[in-house]
Amino acid sequence: MKDFTTMEKLQMKVSTTYGSVLKFGSHVLVTDAHYRGGFTADIYEFVETPEETGLGDIECRLNHISRAGQTFPDNGHAIAWCMGQVTE
Numbered sequence: 001m002k003d004f005t006t007m008e009k010l011q012m013k014v015s016t017t018y019g020s021v022l023k024f025g026s027h028v029l030v031t032d033a034h035y036r037g038g039f040t041a042d043i044y045e046f047v048e049t050p051e052e053t054g055l056g057d058i059e060c061r062l063n064h065i066s067r068a069g070q071t072f073p074d075n076g077h078a079i080a081w082c083m084g085q086v087t088e
């Protein structure tokens with residue numbers, strides 16, 4: 001069985017100070033501080049919609065589709081990388 005997450009669960013995992021979970025069309029972009037310095041970047045896609053489930057966006061299931069193979073100097077650059085990977 002495949003593991004799914006939600007925006008709500010991701011928001012509870014990222015750090016309060018440096019983490020960000022952003023809805024971007026049918027994707028969710030996530031960045032957080034890396035324990036060795038720099039920032040990570042991950043991309044998720046919605047596998048269900050509020051229209052299908054009657055749930056809010058934050059409760060709809062997400063599938064992890066991409067992770068940057070590098071860290072970034074700040075979370076803005078991490079999100080810019082995510083946005084460059086996703087075409088809306």
